[in-house]
Amino acid sequence: MTQSSPPRHAVVIGGSLAGLLAAAVLAEHATVTIIDADSLPDGPVPRRGLPQARHVHLLWSGGARAIEEILPGITDDWTAAGAFRRSLPTDLVTKTAQGWLRRHEEMQFNISCSRDLLDSVVRSRVIGLAGVTTLQQSRVMSLEGSATRITGVRVDTPEEENRLVTADIVVDASGRGSRARAWLEALGPIGLRQAEVDSGLVYATRIFEAPAGAHASGFPIINVQSDPRVPVPGQTATIVPIEGGRWQATLSGTRGGQPTADPDEFIPFAKGVRDPIVGELLEGKKPLTDVAVTQGTANRRVYFEKADLPDGFFAVGDSVATFNPLYGQGMTVAAQGLLAVRALLRAKGLGHPGIGREAQRVIAPQVAIAWDLATSQDILYPGATGMKPRAGAGLLNGYIDRLMTGALTNESLAAALLQVITMNRPPTYWLRPAMVWEVLRASDRGALKAAPLTTAERAVGGLDRAPGSAQPEHPGKPAGAVEPPAAVEPLDGAEPVDDADPVGQAR
Incomplete structure (x- = not known):
């Protein structure tokens, strides 16, 4: 009679989105313990260890599709809980650095809701998986093992200090406040390198009661972006309709032009960006919260994939790289990386020698893409610090601008x-x-001169309908009309935080 081997066990440090998705992927191969310093709530309520959840978050279609692959049916679960699946650019009124984007029929989409709701739906699904358990109000103090092999973690729990939790693999998903670099270096030199680009960005958010009729009419996302080509602080303003008949409004500013927590300055700041539409829409609306401000938004990347990592360990999400939240990359990068890890594990198994190092390497391509997109723009703002653009970056930026x-x-x-x-x-x-x-032939002839809101949307938003204040989305068509779609191929707080990902901007 052949004796079966004992079941494998995985530890995931951090119960935010990246940690939950890691647990879902690992649950196909092992029992999983999620360790988190917080109490993980049953519903969409704020968590102490995720203070950036107060700000606008949009999950891009690339990330939503990846999470749908990992947790089939999750999009329906989100919308059933109150999230909105928004067509892009149909449900988006955005002024890019170059001008107003037209509202064509659906080309892509995003999921719009509070971060608390987004996480709570995923958390409910993952914690309900067979073999997944949680260790809450518990703090990982160190990695157990050696410079060649990680065998578990040491944890302070409410009942016991320095408790040993053994594991075949440990995944660090503890976010922006991760201590993994120090833990690993305590076991021996492994050559970990870190890079940072900091534009000095600060962002501030306040939630307002949406006007009557906004939900029924499917009021669009409103976004005014900054222009990094102009040597002034980059300032943005965004409104995202979220669950519960609310508007979540986020402002941002780079070094020298940051928003503050002063509620009297919130709407004037929004009116002072490149177009005043966000401030005008918020004027007269009932605020439901104070102004929440977050600093410490630097792009920071730890090159785990280039280090001589011990076996039995890899890092994901904000533990690997944090991005300026305006680009909306964090959640999607984490989800796509973990989808790649799932494919690796299905091909080789959790017991394959060096599987942790291989997992770290398959995560790296998506991290690198997001890093290059974010840092190439952030370094352009006045007072930005960090690594300079690569040779040829100016030529590429010129092409993207065109x-x-x-x-x-x-x-x-x-x-x-x-x-x-x-x-x-x-x-x-x-x-x-x-x-x-097509890019070489591009021109802005016929570009919109004003925000492409319909007459009905302007009425719902309470905007002044003075002559010349509105413009149809497409010249020669009524406001609100859309053309057929193009043919396209299918913060640093005291507690660890994870996956800051407010609304993205193209540049």
Whole structure:
């Protein structure tokens, strides 16, 4: 009679989105213990260890599709709980650095809701999986093992200090406040390198009661982006309709132009960005919260994949890299990386020698793409610190600028723009020969001069309908009309935090 081997066990440090998805992936191969310093709530309520959840979060279609692969049916679960699946650019009124984007029929989508709701739905699904348990109000103090092999963690729990939890693999998903670098270096030198680019960004959020009729009419996301080509602090303003008949409004500013927690300054700041529409829409609306402010938003990357990691360990999510939250990359990068880990584990198994190091390497490509997109723009703002752009970055930025200018009037360029921004395609998608030809011919002739809100949306928002204050989305068509879609291919707090990912901006 053959004796079966004991079941494998995995430890995931951190119960935010990246940790939950890691647990779901590992649950196919092992029992899983999620260790978190918080009490993990049953519903969509704030968590002490996730203070950035107070700000706008959008999950791009690239991330939503990855999570749907890991947790089938999760999109329906989100919408049943009150989230909105928003068509892009149909349900988006955005002023990019180049101008107002037209509202074509659906090319991509995002999931819009509070971060608390988004996480709670995933948490309910993952904690309900067979073999997944949690160790809450518990803090990991160190990794157990050696410089060649991790065998578990030491944890302080409410009942016991320095408790040993053994594991075949340990995944660090503890977020921006991760201590994994120090833990690993305590076991022996492994050559971990870190990079940072900091634009000095601060963002501030306040939730308002949405006006009557906004929910029924499907009021769009409103977003005014900064322009990194202009040597002034980059300031943005965004409104995202979320569950419960609310508008979540987030402002941001880089070094020298940051928003504050002063409620009297919130709407004036929103009116002072490149277009005043967000401030005008918020004027007269009932605030439901104070102003929440977050600093410590630097892009920071630890190159785990280049280090001589001990076996039995890898890191995911904000533990690996944090991005300026305005680009909306964190959740999607984590989800796509873990989808790649799932494929690796299904191919080789959890017991394969060096599986942790291989997992770290398959996560790296998505991290690198997001890192290059974010840092190449952030370093342009006044007072930004960190690594300088690579040679040739100016030429590439010029090409992207021309592409984005063309996207204002050319539907196929708009579709290509959204393919990359929503993280369904890598930036090399923009360099296909047919695309280069279209970009070289791009022009902003016929670009919109004002926000493409319909007459009904302006009425719901309470905007002044003075002559010249509105413009149809497409010249020669009634306001609100859309054209057929293009043919496209299918903070640093005291507690560890994870996956800051408020609304993205293209550049």
